[in-house]
Amino acid sequence: MPQGYAFQRSTADLFSIASAALTDNMSFRSYSMQTSAMPSGNITINRSGYTPTHRAASTYGGAGGYGTRISSASYSGVRSSAAPGASFSSFQMSGGGDGAQPGAGQHEAGGADPRGHGEGGPDAHDHDRYRDVLEDLRKQVFDKTVENSRLVLQIDNARLAADDFRVKFESELAIRKSVEADIAGLRKVIDDTNMGRLNLESEVEAVTEELTFLRKNHDNEVQELRNQIAQSGVQVDVDAPKGQDMSQVMEDMRANYEKMATKNAEELKAWHESQISVVQVQVSQNTEALQGARTEHGDLQRQVQTLEIELISQKNLKSSLDDTLRDIEMRNNMEMEKYNNILLQVEAELTNLRNNIQHQTQEYEALLNIKVKLEAEIATYRSLLDGGDFRLQDALSMKDGK
Structure with missing residues (x-):
């Protein structure tokens, strides 16, 4: 008997296998099986496309050299068909007759048990060649996860930075308003100082004019007194006793007036100088202020300009x-x-694969039952070919058992 069932995974199923392995560590197989009898028969199971298609298989048997035929049954799975090189064992069945005896002789010469492959099941398949691809896919998924985490971290950092800038902006705005209020107060102080300076200048001018007027009056009075003294040289002859010397009296009066004028001038000068010193001190203080x-x-104006520039830069940032x-x-x-769409697509494919595998398992069990009957x-x-004892009742019971 030939080598039994051979299972081969199609390279086109790579994406479906990788997706299923990443989700629930499941791997699925695509297989085809072909059997031949006399005259010939085959059973083919493929997977291709997204929509599964089925063709039912029918079995009928006969005797006397006509053999047993199993009509072809094809199956299309979720994504791709089996590889072109996939091969399956075939076995031939011969009915009664001389022409079928060479085939029977080959079965006997081989000494193979027809139940051997059915009981042994499918051969294990080597998955090592898909390991690199699966590792690459896992690495890509891990890289995408890391990239998403990095983007989320950057978004959080940007949001925190924006909050910090907002707080800083509000504090700077409050400082700016406070500085503007201080500037307005200082401007008011400057205006008041200017008004005080103008008032002091007016007072200084008034005091200067008063001092000039007093000096002029003093000079005029002195001049008048001198003229009066100069014109007082009049001789009067009277018959009277000798009195006081008028010249001496005039000299005394002039001396007294000169003393009074000098004293008044000194007092006025001292008062004027004191007033000037006070005004100069006030002017100096006001000038310094x-x-x-x-x-x-x-x-403050430079600070305001700097803060405005920084505010504009912060707004741009x-x-x-x-x-x-x-x-x-x-x-x-x-x-x-995009990842959600891929995930939904992979989940749909996984569901289809599970349904298809369940259906394939049912068909495989049906095929095993057919195989047992065929054996x-x-x-x-x-x-019959060996000439053994065969009774009609056994044949009828066997036919009824089918």
Whole structure:
């Protein structure tokens, strides 16, 4: 008898096998079986395409050299057909007659038990050649998982950075408002200082004019007194006792007036100098305060400009980060949708494969039952060919047993 059933996996089933191995570590087989009898018969089982197709098989038997025929039954599976090189064992059955005896002699010469291959089952297949492909697919899945994790981490980091920038922006905005309020207060102080300076300048001018007026009045009074003294040289002759010397009196009066004028001038000069020193001190203080306010105003203005530039840069950075975040989310959603579609497709294929394998198992059990019956008929035919004792009642009971 030939070598039994041979099972070979099609290379086109690689994707389905890899997907099934990644999900539940299951592997499936695609096989074909062909049997030949007299005249000839075959049973073929293939897998191809997405929609399984079936052709029913019928069995009929006969005697007297007509043999037993099993009509062909084909099956198409989920994704691909069996490899062109897949081969299956065939066996021949001979009925009663002289022309079938050479075939029977070959069976007897071979000394093979027809139940041997049915009991032994299919040969184990070597899966080592798919190990590299499966490892490559597992590596790709692991790389995609790592990439997705990295993208999720980048998205979280970008979101945290955006939150930090938002908090920083709010704090900088509060600082800016506070600085603007301080600047407004300083401007008010500067305006008040300018008004005070103008008032002090007006007072200084008024005091200067008053001092000039007092000096002029003093000079006029002195000049008038001198003129009066110069014109007082009038001689009067009277008959009177000798009195006081008028010249001496005038000299005394002039000395007194000069002393009073000198004293008034000194007092006025001291008062004027004291007023000028006070005004100069106030002007110096106001000038220093104004200079400090101007310096602080310049510093604050530079800080405001720096903060505005930083705010613009932070806004641009935030906008770019938002665009990057949207792009990453869009790409991630597209990749996740693609992976979900692939997963749904693989799950559908896995379901179809399970259904097909269950159906194939049922057909395989049916074929095994047919094989047992065929082996019984072969044994009957062999006993007939060998000239053994065969009764009609046994043949009828055997036919009824079918």
